Amino acid sequence: MRCIKFFLFGLIFSFCLSAVMVPLSLENLTGESESVVLGHCIDKRVYQEGKMIWTEYTIQVYEVLKGEKAKEVKVRQPGGEIGEVGIAVSGAVSFGPLEEVLLFLGKEEKGARDLVGWGQGKFQIYYDKKTGKKFAYQQLAGVKFVEKTQKTKPVEKSPSKIELEQLKEQIKVIIKEKQDKKN
Numbered sequence: 001m002r003c004i005k006f007f008l009f010g011l012i013f014s015f016c017l018s019a020v021m022v023p024l025s026l027e028n029l030t031g032e033s034e035s036v037v038l039g040h041c042i043d044k045r046v047y048q049e050g051k052m053i054w055t056e057y058t059i060q061v062y063e064v065l066k067g068e069k070a071k072e073v074k075v076r077q078p079g080g081e082i083g084e085v086g087i088a089v090s091g092a093v094s095f096g097p098l099e100e101v102l103l104f105l106g107k108e109e110k111g112a113r114d115l116v117g118w119g120q121g122k123f124q125i126y127y128d129k130k131t132g133k134k135f136a137y138q139q140l141a142g143v144k145f146v147e148k149t150q151k152t153k154p155v156e157k158s159p160s161k162i163e164l165e166q167l168k169e170q171i172k173v174i175i176k177e178k179q180d181k182k183n
Contacts, residue, residue, distance in 0.1 A: 023120070024116070024117040024120050026167075026170055026171065027174050028117070029116055029117060029121060030066065030104065030171050030174045030175060030178075031174070031178060032104070032116045032117075033066060033067070033105055033116045033121070034066075034067055034105055034106055034107045034108070034113070035064065035066050035067025035068065035073070035105045035113075036065040036066040036067065036104050036105070037059065037063065037065065037067070037070070037102070038061070038062055038063040038064075038065070038100070038101070038102050038103075038125070038168075039059040039061040039062055039063075039072070039073070039101060040060050040062070040099065040100050041057050041058070041059055041060075041095035041096060041101065042059070042060045042097075042098070043057070043058035044057050044058075044095070044097075046080040046081060046082055047080075047082075048082055052078065052087070053081070053082055053085070053087045054077070054078060054079075054080060055076070055077050055079060055080035055094065056074050056076050056077075056112050057074070057075045057077070057095045058072055058073075058074055059072060059074075059075055059095075059101065060072050061073060065171050065172065065175070066171070066175055073105065073113055074111055074112035074113065075103065075105065075112060075115065076110075076112035076113065076114055077092045077093060077094065077114075077115070078092050091118040091119055092118065092119070093115070093119045093122045093139065095122075099124060100124070100126070101122055101124055101125060102123040102125060102164070102167065102168075103115060103121060103122055103123075104117065104121035104122075119138075119139065119140055120138065120140065122138070122139070123136035123137060123138050123167070124136070124137045124138075124139055125137075133163055133164070133165070134165075135161050135162065135163055135164060136161070136162050136163075136164050136167045137160070137161045138160045138161075
């Protein structure tokens with residue numbers, strides 16, 4: 001019965017609601033982030049605060065591209081499941097056990113951070129056996145985008161994939177250019 005409730009809930013809301021966002025460029029993601037980190041998801045905790053359910057993921061950090069050094073960070077996402085009660089939030093992302101990610105994170109509040117640009121702030125990392133290289137993949141399924149200046153219908157953005165080392169270099173260049181402008 002519980003599965004049927006979740007299926008119907010998801011089916012109804014997938015037709016009615018979808019996250020509509022202004023797309024953020026890599027420059028925007030980097031500039032608006034307090035920190036940019038690479039790591040693995042090592043833990044998940046679901047809790048309720050008032051009527052809202054939240055899921056908090058612990059990311060073991062192995063590289064910091066921007067911000068203060070940290071061994072781990074907590075990432076908070078709205079939604080989750082406690083017992084037979086579940087809340088799904090369009091635009092929020094989840095993390096799998098040991099999933100490798102590159103994250104654009106906002107300021108820490110209440111011991112956890114939010115992703116900059118919701119799902120736009122998460123790149124899943126995977127190893128391509130054919131090329132022997134790691135790639136970063138931005139998962140934006142179910143999210144539609146509209147430009148600030150456009151008055152057109154929101155459109156889905158195609159998934160973007162980039163070689164991890166290339167993405168890291170682009171982020172470092174953006175950070176350096178911003179620092180150079182300050183000086």
